[in-house]
């Protein structure tokens with residue numbers, strides 16, 4: 001059996017990458033949600049919990065043991081050095097977790113890794129192809145503020161400033177999906193799905 005292709009799916013905050021990942025999922029494609037897994041590992045992985053507590057303090061976890069996302073978000077999204085520290089702790093754990101997951105899903109034609117930051121730290125190079133979801137900044141900000149009532153507009157701006165530019169995404173992606181209100185996404189997903197299937201059938 002040939003190994004499935006590894007496909008990165010990324011895009012800036014609020015671009016709609018999770019929404020689009022769910023469309024691929026409905027076609028039977030296994031999706032690894034890296035940001036969600038990162039947060040799960042921050043709770044489940046004892047070693048990671050210890051490192052995070054040592055680096056960011058006891059407040060990183062709530063009394064019931066759950067991740068204090070709001071506290072960590074305020075710490076890291078306003079400070080590049082703090083974000084780099086958290087990335088340095090979480091990324092190796094996510095890479096290992098993804099490798100284990102990929103082995104368990106080896107019968108699919110291709111696998112998708114959905115992640116906010118693939119182009120920022122070279123993660124895209126480990127993928128066979130990369131898809132970037134694109135939408136105008138103002139629309140993305142509006143969508144995020146509607147989705148995340150706990151997040152301030154200033155925090156969304158801070159996060160935007162820490163992510164790569166749309167130009168860079170256009171340059172590095174093999175496929176683009178336009179997720180502004182003007183384009184239908186399902187036909188775009190179907191076209192990419194067919195292109196990826198034809199790559200795997202040779």
Ligand SMILES: CC(C)(COP(=O)(O)OP(=O)(O)OC[C@H]1O[C@@H](n2cnc3c(N)ncnc32)[C@H](O)[C@@H]1O)[C@@H](O)C(=O)NCCC(=O)NCCS
Pocket residue numbers: 012013014034035038039042068069070072073076083086087090091094115116117159162163
């Ligand atoms: C700081 C945390 C706990 C905040 O959680 P919260 O649920 O509030 O935010 P969420 O994860 O939805 O992220 C909010 C937005 O920030 C962006 N974002 C998330 N992590 C990063 C990052 N490391 N760099 C730049 N942008 C990021 C995403 O686009 C997302 O839209 C969480 O984002 C986190 O653990 N991030 C760092 C770990 C990481 O790098 N995860 C990615 C797995 S490879």
Ligand SMILES: Nc1ncnc2c1ncn2[C@@H]1O[C@H](COP(=O)(O)OP(=O)(O)OP(=O)(O)O)[C@@H](O)[C@H]1O
Pocket residue numbers: 011012013014015016017018019020035116143144147179180181185
């Ligand atoms: N085409 C669309 N039309 C209307 N709403 C949309 C569309 N695409 C996404 N949304 C909404 O916008 C919000 C952001 O989408 P989603 O969570 O998929 O983005 P994301 O790129 O995964 O975000 P993040 O980087 O913050 O995790 C969600 O509430 C989603 O339902």
